[in-house]
Amino acid sequence: xxxxxRAQLCLVSxxxxxxxxxxxxPPARFRIAEAKSSFWGLAEGALGARMTRVATxxxxxxxxxxxRDFLFIATGxxxxxxxxxxxxxxxxxxxxxxxxxAAGAPVDFDLSHVAEGQIVKLFWRGKLIFVRHxxxxxxxxxQNTDVASLRDPEADAARVKPGKDQWLVxxxxxxxxxxxxxxxxxxxxxxQCPCHGSVFDTSGRIRQGPAPINLxxxxxxxxxxxxxxIG
Ligand code: FES
Numbered sequence: 675x676x677x678x679x680r681a682q683l684c685l686v687s688x689x690x691x692x693x694x695x696x697x698x699x700p701p702a703r704f705r706i707a708e709a710k711s712s713f714w715g716l717a718e719g720a721l722g723a724r725m726t727r728v729a730t731x732x733x734x735x736x737x738x739x740x741x742r743d744f745l746f747i748a749t750g751x752x753x754x755x756x757x758x759x760x761x762x763x764x765x766x767x768x769x770x771x772x773x774x775x776a777a778g779a780p781v782d783f784d785l786s787h788v789a790e791g792q793i794v795k796l797f798w799r800g801k802l803i804f805v806r807h808x809x810x811x812x813x814x815x816x817q818n819t820d821v822a823s824l825r826d827p828e829a830d831a832a833r834v835k836p837g838k839d840q841w842l843v844x845x846x847x848x849x850x851x852x853x854x855x856x857x858x859x860x861x862x863x864x865x866q867c868p869c870h871g872s873v874f875d876t877s878g879r880i881r882q883g884p885a886p887i888n889l890x891x892x893x894x895x896x897x898x899x900x901x902x903x904i905g
Pocket of ligand 1: 849850851870883
């Protein structure tokens with residue numbers, strides 16, 4: 675056997691002899707790593723628990739109102755109430771009073787109590803209003819008038835609501851100087867003014883006397899078959 679061959683044989687024997695001795699090494703390293711892992715696991719667990727406790731403590735601290743929070747909210751609420759109480763008189767002064775609202779508010783009127791041939795007086799915005807329930811003859815007379823012959827030409831149909839020829843609603847003051855004409859008086863059986871003799875027909879149109887224009891028709895509408903709203 676040569677020297678090289680003997681050396682090779684020694685190396686093989688060494689590996690066979692110590693190879694088994696080196697085999698347990700990996701499990702040993704594994705145990706160390708496992709131990710480390712367990713340690714860090716415990717450490718992480720403890721740290722996590724601590725962080726949870728801190729977070730819980732912090733969350734509960736912010737959720738619970740402190741004395742400072744209470745004072746802050748109470749001061750803000752008192753300030754808001756004081757501000758509202760201060761500006762309310764100025765705001766309420768800007769609103770119209772009850773009398774103004776009542777004077778300008780629409781007026782609902784029930785027609786069912788107005789007999790045929792009757793004239794009812796009511797007020798809207800401080801102005802006198804005539805509501806006249808015209809008879810068939812009064813309607814016919816108003817419709818058959820030659821409009822071109824009138825001082826203030828206006829067809830009867832333009833002064834009443836469609837399909838409601840029996841109802842005439844006009845302002846109740848003479849268009850001359852404001853006196854109150856008398857109903858069912860004069861040559862046309864409409865109104866006659868006692869002051870200077872102006873005569874209006876059954877459509878409220880000026881027919882004789884100094885009044886320059888017809889009795890105006892106020893803004894109104896039928897809210898039902900037997901009710902109107904003026905305004
Ligand atoms: S006020 Fe009616 S005619 Fe003069």
